[in-house]
Amino acid sequence: MGTGAEPTQEAAREPGRVDSPEEAEASRKRYDASAYERPSVTVDVVILTVRNGRLEVLLVARRHWPFEGMWAIPGGFVGPKESLEAAARRELEEETSVRDVFIEQLYTFGDPGRDPRTRVITVVYYALIRADTLRIRAADDAGDAAWFPISELPPLAFDHARILDYTWQRLRGKLEYTTIGYQLLSREFTLRDLQAVYEAILNRPLDKRNFRKKVLSTGILERVDDSRKAGPHRPAALYRFNSAAEQ
Amino acid sequence: MGTGAEPTQEAAREPGRVDSPEEAEASRKRYDASAYERPSVTVDVVILTVRNGRLEVLLVARRHWPFEGMWAIPGGFVGPKESLEAAARRELEEETSVRDVFIEQLYTFGDPGRDPRTRVITVVYYALIRADTLRIRAADDAGDAAWFPISELPPLAFDHARILDYTWQRLRGKLEYTTIGYQLLSREFTLRDLQAVYEAILNRPLDKRNFRKKVLSTGILERVDDSRKAGPHRPAALYRFNSAAEQ
DNA sequence: TGAATAGTGTCTTTCAGACAATATGCC
């Protein structure tokens, strides 16, 4: 204890020496002149949905070197005046024509050698979209795009297998302490729909009674005065987010 | 449902068209020629410790434009062949001469305009170090360095106040479901030491009995056959990580 | 009326949190 740099008691003081305006100008020039080798920065987007009771991810087929013939997470360069999240949303819209959905930064991958062309640092986002918004085929500037269950992935380019592992792991974690799961459903849904989303992400079956008990006890759902008929059996009640919980 | 790109059933197929070798070569040339404006990439490290019962962060004083005279999170450029984490560890060692401590990536900040000089994308790491390892004064290539309680910060450069907010929030979250708190203690410690770390990070007092009960019930601690004398009162028992839990 | 899914309650265990008295070592 007490062997660190400066005593904390002086926390309110100002730093000692400061540039004069001339020094500041000189330092700015030095900065601009410093020819640091700049890596390429890309943003990739892991686009996820739940279809057929499974968590699926949208991948694009690579037609060019390197890793031609393999599947990859869609992504691209960040524009000079574009925020990272804006770049991620642009990529998402290019692939799916979908806007205004949940998107969140996941992690940044930047090991040298992960791209054989040059040093590339990739900021990865993940997006959750509802299967029923997927009216439009993925726009494929990469030539070909397809959905894959995240538990049965094809060979992937770059370090993308690791990225998807990490995405899934993070999603499972977030499911427990956020309402992230609702991002994968339309505005009105049955409790069975919601349970299917949870089961798809957690990759294991859940007890129906305990699940309903837990979800309803949070008080964030309200019953819609309607039901969904889906075959020769009792229709299920529809729910939606509590207007108070919408934020 | 079922309106997405390609049917999942075909997940095992190969992508259709692939470059010929000539096309691949051409495409590589296109790639190299594409004069994308590359942003600068820096790595900043939030260096944290617990001193005097408070969570404190190491900041450096800026002497140059912009934000001269304000305090900032230490950081620097990433070397061309250096991984992001290696860059973070290098920065940490430059500031504290400390190596081999817990370090983890936090988030990447890249809004245009966050640095008035040029487009800068900053990958932020945070490091947890034990106060008793701080024998050596921070090497200050930025001129001046000092510890500040994270709850009483001075005016900060760039978007660094936001970064520290986020760091603290993440640390509080991780404390609950990881053993991250132990990173701030030496190999042998008293239960009161550990409680002090938790209280510093959570910024609130904890009940002694409940805390000890919870920590001991995990079974990751084992008693050391020794105690720490610290005044005219009963000495406290020392504990350490269970050898099984070391991993 | 049969098929298929919707909907419901109890018990047990675990965990978190509130709460105060005794034990021990040092001076």
Place this chain on the structure above:
DNA sequence: GGCATATTGTCTGAAAGACACTATTCA
């Protein structure tokens, strides 16, 4: 012996998990 901190247990409420039968609608 007095001081200062270490150490310890009970009760209560909340939440999680195991477990199986009845209800409803449609074809």
